[in-house]
Ligand SMILES: NC(=O)c1ccc[n+]([C@@H]2O[C@H](COP(=O)([O-])OP(=O)(O)OC[C@H]3O[C@@H](n4cnc5c(N)ncnc54)[C@H](O)[C@@H]3O)[C@@H](O)[C@H]2O)c1
């Protein structure tokens with residue numbers, strides 16, 4: 423599975439404010455780049471924190487749909503939510519019928535909630551006991567026929583993917599703003615690394631609007647995903 427993480431951060435590394443409310447860090451041109459990246463992948467993945475905070479739609483529009491259809495693909499990529507306890511609201515934007523949606527829950531998710539989400543058309547999959555296991559989730563998605571995933575956050579999910587050594591590429595748009603706040607989410611939250619930070623290889627630096635796009639390859643050691651595959 424090829425995994426690319428994309429995020430927009432303030433100059434001080436924040437994804438949003440301490441209230442965890444969505445902030446438009448990207449400008450029009452960067453959001454256009456994000457649409458292109460979405461369209462080039464089999465699936466778009468976010469965590470439940472992002473669904474509850476932003477209620478994202480996670481689709482591509484217009485010419486991207488046509489291009490994908492011309493390539494024999496579904497018009498807009500699969501949507502994937504990492505949601506240990508099946509907390510996705512039944513009226514969430516990701517549950518409309520514009521693309522298939524997979525909700526990955528853990529064994530601790532109430533079965534009644536799982537059933538509610540299935541009634542709304544979601545494909546519910548179980549991976550992990552109390553919390554979703556990212557290697558098991560990606561393995562199940564690969565078994566469903568997906569081979570590339572774009573991850574759009576948030577900081578908890580991004581850290582878990584790096585921790586499990588599952589990320590191949592990272593794109594970060596650094597907007598020219600400072601958000602601050604010790605409790606505001608950052609690009610990679612979780613527990614953080616102590617001894618062995620993930621090493622990145624810078625592959626590109628570009629100015630977009632008044633911000634900067636930084637792109638990296640991730641220097642992988644033995645991948646957890648490969649080892650279970
Ligand atoms: N600027 C950007 O590019 C961008 C992108 C996405 C989100 N955001 C912002 O980020 C915030 C949401 O991020 P977040 O970090 O709170 O939530 P998140 O989207 O990373 O979801 C994290 C939640 O997923 C669940 N989870 C299940 N299994 C997990 C696992 N193995 N590892 C980690 N989490 C697991 C947990 O409930 C956890 O709290 C919001 O404020 C949103 O606006 C910004």
Ligand SMILES: Nc1nc(=O)c(N)c(NC[C@H](O)[C@H](O)[C@H](O)COP(=O)(O)O)[nH]1
Nearest residue numbers: 430445446447448476478479480481574
């Ligand atoms: N690239 C990017 N730049 C930003 O400035 C920002 N705030 C996000 N945030 C990601 C988050 O998940 C958003 O909620 C989705 O980008 C919204 O997606 P929709 O348009 O609803 O499909 N992403």
